[in-house]
Structure formats: C-alpha cells, structure tokens
Amino acid sequence: MGGAAAASTAVAAPPAGDTAPGAGEQRTELSGLSGLPELPADGVIVAYKERAEAADSRSAATAEAADKGRKTGQGLRFERRLATGAALYEVEGRTSRAGIDEIVEAFEADPDVAYAEPNTRAYAMATPDDTHYASQWDLFESTAGMRVPGAWEKSTGRGTVVAVLDTGYVSHSDLAANIVPGYDFVSSAAEARDGNGRDGNPADEGDWFGAGECGVTYDSPSSWHGTHVAGTIAAAAGNGKGVAGVAYGAKIQPVRVLAKCGGTTADIADAITWASGGTVAGAPANPTPADVINMSLGGSGTCSSTYQNAINGAVGRGTTVVVAAGNSNANAANFTPASCSNVITVAAGDRQGNRADYSNHGTVVDITAPGGETATRTNGILSTLNSGSTVPGGESYAYYQGTSMAAPHIAGLAALAKSVDPALSPARIEQLVKSTARPLPGTCGGGCGAGLADAAATVAAAGGDSGGGGEPPAGGTYTNGTDVAIPDGNSTGVTSPIAVSGRGGNAPAGLRVSVDIKHTYRGDLVIDLVTPDGRSANLKRSAYDSADDVIATYTVDASSVAADGTWKLRVRDVYSGDTGYIDSWSLTF
Template identity: 65%
Template sequence: MRTSSSTSRGSSPRRKLISVAALSVALLTTASAQAAVAQDAPSGAPAVPTARTEAAPGTPAERLIVGYKSGAAEAKSDKAAAADAAAKGEKAGEDVGFRRRLGTGAALVDLGAKPTTADVADVVAEYRADPQVAYVVPDRLNKPLATPNDTEYGRQWDLFESTAGMRVPGAWDLTTGSGVTVAVIDTGYVTHSDLAANIVGGYDFISDTAVSVDGDGRDGNPADPGDWYAAGECGQATGGSSSWHGTHVAGTIAAATNNGKGVAGIAYGAKISPVRVLGKCGGYDSDIIDAITWASGGTVSGVPANADVAKVINMSLGGGGACSTATQSAIDGAVSRGTTVVVAAGNENRNAANSSPANCGNVITVAATDRSGNRASYSNYGTIVDIAAPGGETATAANGILSTLNSGARTPSTENYAYYQGTSMATPHIAGLAALMKSANPALTPAQVESAIKSNARALPGTCSGGCGAGLADAAKTVQAVKGGTSTGSTYASTTAVAIPDNGSAVESPITVSGRGGNAPSGLRVGVDITHTYRGDLVVDLVAPDGSVYRLKSASGSDSADDVVATYTVDASGETADGTWRLRVRDTASYDTGWLNGWQLTF
C-alpha cells in the first residue's frame, strides 16, 4: 500500500534493431548483404570493390579464398602458395599477395590497394584457369542477424507458453545440457553475472584491427569491446550503438538457471565458448571459416589447440549469395568431427536460398516465429529452412526474446537484460536444444540431431507463407525421443485477463486439465503474470481441483515494486492431476489496482 500511485514497470529498456544501416543495439541485414557491404568502407579501411566470383556474382571482394586440389604443392606449402599468388598477380597485372593459410587448408590472398572490379575479375580468371585450383571465392563480409530491442523466467514465453513456446521445461526433466560445449561464433562476450558461470575458453579470430577495434589481431581473449560505429562508417549515414549480440545469443542457450536472478538458459547445464568473428561493420568469411574449424576441434595455423571443443556451433550471422565452397568445406569438416552446426535463416523476409550460410549444406537452418506461432514478419523462409523456433517480434516489447545484455552504448557498462527479435534469437533456441540432445545421448551424430529435431516438431500454431521447415521445434518431445524414458512437460495455460479490484474480494482464473490420469507432480510449476502498481498488496493462491489451497505469495507492506511475474514450484503430489485448477488473487489494501494477465501449469 502507498499514498501515491506509480506506473513505472522497471522493465528493461526497449531496443530496436534495424538494418545494417543502424546497428543501434544489434545488427540486422534488412537489405541484401551485397548491397550492405558495397557501401563505403569504414574510415581507414581499404575500399571494397565489386567482383563476380563463384559464391555470388557482384559480391564485394578485397581479397580471395583459394582452395587448391590435394595434390598441388600450394595446398600444403605457404611458400608455394605465395609464389603462385605473385605469379598470378604478375599475369593479371595486379599486386596479389599470400596472406595466410586457413584451417581448411585454403589460402587467403590479398588483392592489393583499391582494386577495381575489372582488376579483381582478372585475378579470379587466372586462378580459375589453373587446373590445380579447386575453387576461388571472395572473402565476404558477414553481419549479425538480429533485431534487438527480463530478468525473470516468467517473461520467457518462448520457453514455456502453450501456444508457441518451445516446451523446454519438459526437457529439463531429462537433461540440462551438462557435458556439452556450445561455440557461439559471434561478436564475443561481455561479462554478465547471469552467464559467467557457464563461460569456458574461447578465441578472438578477428585478424583486421579495423574490424576488431580492440587494438590487436587474433588472440585468446574473446571479450566484446563493442561494435559501435560513427556516422559515415560502415557505409551508413548515421551512427549506431554497440549490440552485445553474442552475449544475448549466449544467454538464450546457457544463462545460469535456478540462481534466483535473471533469465533461464535452454541448456543451462552446458558451457559456452565465445568465439569472436564479428566486430565493427561485421566480419569476414576467412575468420569465420577458421572459427568453425577451431571450435569443432580442427587445427588452425598460429592458433593454440582448442581445449573446449564444441559439439554444437551457433552462427547467428550471415550475408547474401550462395554458400561458398570455402565456407562449405569448413562446415563439412566440423560435421565430420561430430559438431552440429546451427545457422540463422536471415531477416530479409525473402527466400533463405539467397542467404549464406543459411543455404549451406550440413547445417540446421532456423526460421523465426512470433508469440502466436506465425512466421515472424522479418524471417526468411523457403525449402532450405529445416525448423522454426521463437524469434519474437518487438513491436510489443514483451513479445521479443529476453536475454542477457549490457547497457553500454559504445564500450561495456553495466549488465542488463533486453528483448531482441530476429532469426539470431531463434537460432540459439535450436542450438540449446541440440546441446540438450547431445547431453542426453552423446552418441548422436549431427545428422541424427537434425533428423530428431525435425521428426519431433509440432505443426506451426500459426501460418508460414513460403515454408518454415518441419514446423515449430518441441524440446520435450525431441529430448524424450533421443533419450527414452518419460517426460511429460505439458503446459496448460489461461490467457484470459481478469481485473483485480482495489482492496476487494478475490478473483479467480480457471484452468481445466483432462486426460492425464494419476496425481500431479511434486514439482508442479505455476507461472504467474500479474500487472499491479504495488505487488505487496497481493495474496496469490493456487486452488487444486478438490479445493486444497497452496499459498504462492503472501502480502507484504514493504514490497512496493510493480507486478508479479514469477514461476512457483508446488508439491502437488497429493492432488489428482485432472480437474479444474484455479489461480486466486486478492488485493488486501487500498490505492492500487491491476490485472491478472494470465497464468500456466506445467506438469
């Protein structure tokens, strides 16, 4: 009770992610990556010309990735590859130099200062004419695919809501992901207390200081210094704030859970290896290729062996064009080592066949759904999409995906949480599910992981024009299928809003459960969503079908905060499961009113 009313909600600030043109808090390519990358280069960076190459005609290229056939000397000798680059440059009349060997064995070659489209085409033609060259592709610039916008599990509709949630709680009855490392190939990691316990060794693979903005090239520190940019940089007229994109993605996968704060991670028993490839203006294929190789246990020259090999890779990033041979080679290598690769379909509302690495083989390509189970308005679609998962839509902030973040507009500041939207947010839902599956059954191959996710999906609750793969992923059903045993994990919900009168009689909201048989579990979970301007006034009870009352929350004159958004655990093992359960709410003091927005029971 209080003498004045407040409408403050204390929720995380809304953040809006738009295109590459305005990475205010995360990045999204709303136009094709070709158009985005062809914009002016950042200050001090080399110009990015347009070249027609195997991967995507018209794709910008300032350097090339060259794959040699296995019998060629250049396939193993850096000296031979350097000599070959010089020779081909001489023939083309251009300055071509060997830069380094990628983890797949391919060579990365520079094209000199400010080459024109014709210059690049001449060099490409020389390599293509060489019978010892298997492929030549541009080293493209990739962008994080997200559109951003609590700190409490009750707000994570994407995990548990009956309509379009991914039914994660039922999977937790069987596994939490322990023993599995997930590599998040992204912007790196900014320290967050709700995630730190699950972070293991990673690596910073950004080789160019203009992109890394941390003062150096590759090193063992994957800390995210921020990816902000000023007006006129990254080909954009206006500046943008840092996104902390990799930290948001990581929180969805493995934020610490049952720790009395923040959000829950899908595979909260798993570990996250942050692998930094995206910095200012994005990140190059060559760095991403080496990151894929290293994260999955492959060898990359000059980089220490990975002590925390990932069984799952999450790539919430991408660009336009076909999947290059160079990128496909890295993915194939990772899969051959037993690592499942999960990628975002993209956020351009177009066929994902035009987005890479979404269109690569041997990956699980993920489309995004909204809170009603429709394909999200921004999500790519098509026959190459394998599965859909919650990605959210933040026109209403609470309909986005809530995860760990940082409040810094440029450099790191205080930790916080925020709602984002995007296929970047859908992808870690599937990476988290893959980690749960590998923990439940370590013998699963990447192909078996993909097959089980697809075969145990449920029909999309809403609509998807263009194709959203096998449907909406079902975590409980999928994990049960690969592990065996019994997991109910069913959620029953009421979304009918009920007004709570000021200092009045109790109101009730019913949920009817049928067909379960037997008793309720000892860990019955009761999710509550109440809007109220002084939650200390409220008493909240669960009423069982036989009339037994379980107190969830008592009144408190000292609790002046807003709202009750929480999940309570009740030992209801003495109650019959079937019947009508009721949530009872009463306001015990004057001056404040509210609404019971909805609630759910998870068995």
C-alpha cells in the same frame, strides 16, 4: 490426488548493483524458484508437550486455533497433524510475515507448547532464482515459450561446450563462470580494433561504425551481439541475479569472427573448423572442441562451397551446427549460411506464437524458436549485454529481437540433448528437435519448419522416453482461451473446462497445468485442478502477495486419473476488494 504438487512464488527484487531491464516490466509468477528472501509463511507448526490436551485432540486443537486467533487478530484454523505429531495451523485470508511471527509468539507463550515455528516454503533448485527470470517469457510461457523448465528436470547442458561464432565476448558476471578459452579469427587489425590480426583473445572490442563507413549512411553503436547470444545459451542460473540460459550448465566458447563491418567468409569458415576441433594453420589446437556451434550471422546468397565444406567437416567431427534464418522476411534459401546443408536453420517466433514479421522462412527452415519483437520492448528476448556505445562500459541486460536470438535457443537445446546422451550425432539431434516440435500457436506464412521447438519434449526423447516429467510432442496440449470472470470474495469460485478425448489410458505423473489469470491482487486466489472423476489438486493457495496476475506452470501427478474426460480449473477469490478473470489455461500431457 496422491503426489500432486505445485510450487509458486513472486520474483524477488534485483539486488543492489544488478541492472534491471527497465521500468514497466511485468513481473510474473513462476514455479519452483528458490533463494527468495523473507516470503510470508503459510501458517504455523506447533508441537505440544505430552500432557497437553491439544497434543492429540482435534477439538482441543480447534479451540487453540480460535484462542490464538483472538489474541493475534488473525483468522486461524487447525488444518491437520504432521507425521511427527505436530499440529499445522493455517491462516485464513492474507497476512504478513510479522503477523505470522506474532502467531508464533502467542503459541510460544503457552506453557503447553514445546515449540512453534512458521510453516515456510522450500523450493526446488532445478529452476533458477535469477532476478530477471520472470521476464524470460521465451523460456517458460505456455503460449509461445520453449518449455525449457521441463527440460531442466533432466538436463542443464552440463559437460557440453557451445561455440558462439560472433562478435566475441565482453566480460559479464552472469556469464563468466561458464566461459572457456576461445579465439579471435578476425584477420583485419583495423576492423578488429585490437592492434593485431588473429590471436587468442576473443574479447569484443566493439563493432560500432560511423556514417560513410561499412557502405552505409548512418552511425551504428556497438551491439555486443555475441554476449547477448551467449547469455541466451548459457547465462549462469541460481546465482541470484540476471537471467538464466537455456543450457545454463553448458560452457560457452567465444569465437570472434565479426567486428567493425562484419566478418569474412574465410575467417568464419576457419572458425567453424577450429571450434569443432579441426586444424587451422597458425592457430593452436582447440583444447575444448565444441559440441555445438551457434552462428547468429549471415548474408545474402546461396551457400558457398567454403561454408559448406567447413560445415561438413564440423559435422563429421560430431559438432551440431545451428544457424539463424535471417531477418529480411524473405526466403531463407537465398541467404547463407541459412541455406547450407547439414545445419539446423532457425526461424524466429513472436510472443503470440506467430512467425515474427521480420523472420526469413521457407523450405530450408528446420525449426522455429522464440526470437521476439521489440515493438513492445518486453516482448523481445532479454539477455546479457554491455552499456558501452562504442568501447565496453558496464555490464547490463537488454531486449533484442531477431533470428539471431532464436538460433541460440536451439543451440542451447542441442546442448541439453547432448548432455543427456553424449553419443547423439548432429543428425540425430536435428531429428529429435524437429520430431518433438509443436505446431506454432499463431500463424506462419512461407514455412517455419517443423514448428515451435519444445525443449522438454526434445530432452525427454533424447533420454529415451516420451514424456516422463517433460513435455510431449505435438498434439499433447489442450487449451481453453475463453475469459471467465472471477467473483470477488466468493469462496465457491468459478471453473473453466477442458475436454480431453482420444488419448486413452491415464494422465502422466508429470501433467503440466499452465494458467494465465489476470487479477489485481493474486494473493487472494486459490487455484485447483479438478479431475474428470471429481478429485482435485491444489495448485496455489491464498497468501500475502500484493502483485498482480498469476502466470505460471504447475506439475501435477495425475497418473491415477484417466486422461479422457472433462478437466476443470477452479479459481476462488477468498478475500474481497480485488477483481480479475481467467484469461486462458492449458493441459499438457
């Protein structure tokens, strides 16, 4: 299948000083990572001198493979010739980088060889090398993730500003490059803990309180909530550390409206006005008015006129306003600003694709996005944080859950769309987000809006096409969730079928193949996509890779293949000693 391509690799360990999210975290296989250190090569490229028989003879090259294989104790085969005339030799089974180097040395010692070098991998830089990206299921997992990597093919949010109206910002190296000046709208000096009222410093001084304060009977540490929200939107990507934001090319404008005991409607309404470029008495003009405002905040009651007027003004200035639905497992119509008009109200989904059990719901909800559930810690949303229990301590990362975590996914998505087409109005952005959503894979009681947001489909539609390397709207994904055991050490392998009908025409150039394979040594596995007409595209080759499981999404150019018919995932375990099964896989047209 011409142009079929896949890229996959294991996630590198965190560098020294980078705080990992915690023990027991499942590392996953991801597509398109870059900057990974010393990964084993797939084989060796050898260029022969002109007089050498192996320079143009297949039989001589095959004999060379046998000879060098015997000398190094490796299973080596001649694969093909490159356009340059060099020979490509592949290693059968698994080997180490030291084993590859030994093969290179054996060829270099041959007087007929001009040069020999490892056949290393190159990875696309569009997806990040951030050390905890593997834990961000909310971005890439096929079941309930938001399909963000497909959107990055077209947009990273560059040129946009997202205002985060929250607890402010505590310094974090994974966010610093994407921060623009904000403002502190907390009027009460005592609650702000900064010695004054409103000022130009939106630093988060901590929102902790003790029992008997703020009308409650328990102690509460500082949440650093605004920094967590900001990281989900625009944490830096490709910097070799931490996490990646949904719109990692966007800028974050921290606007402090919450402190000890929360924040007031008056302060929040002024912040909405200022963030969107409006005039607020006593505050300087905003030098970088926001394209998007995120409000992961709220309380009980219907939308007040103060809120609504501020929101209407912001939308009239061209700013998209995104709000959290609330975490009371109740009708969002009874919460504010979730019940306001002219906003995108966001419910939370869990890792299985259900409405999260805490999430508000109802007819005012516009869309659902990943919000996580931390009963299993790693099923929460991982983002930037701080380790201080009261005042700021060291920078860290942590899993949170809530519609507060869901809303910034949509704020980031709005920035991605706005970056593609700066002329998009808030109403048009909302329409794009909703019209390209896919049905929740799980269940939703009470109303979850248009469904689960699909970032790649939204960005593709914002750019004026219906796919083009991104994800399609609802109805374009076909899944087989039946377990299929993979025989150990069996070169024939097994297949799992998916029947596609009623699409007509050919499959897209950006057909996405998502796989979830449980295996105790994924390096043994060779994975192919078999088309309805019997052709195949290799998704993953065997390699020295001791990690478990394959959870990945691959992109295949299937534009020469009719979409309708039975597609198969073929998995072979080419080395004995480890076992596993196909858990599920899907095709997205």
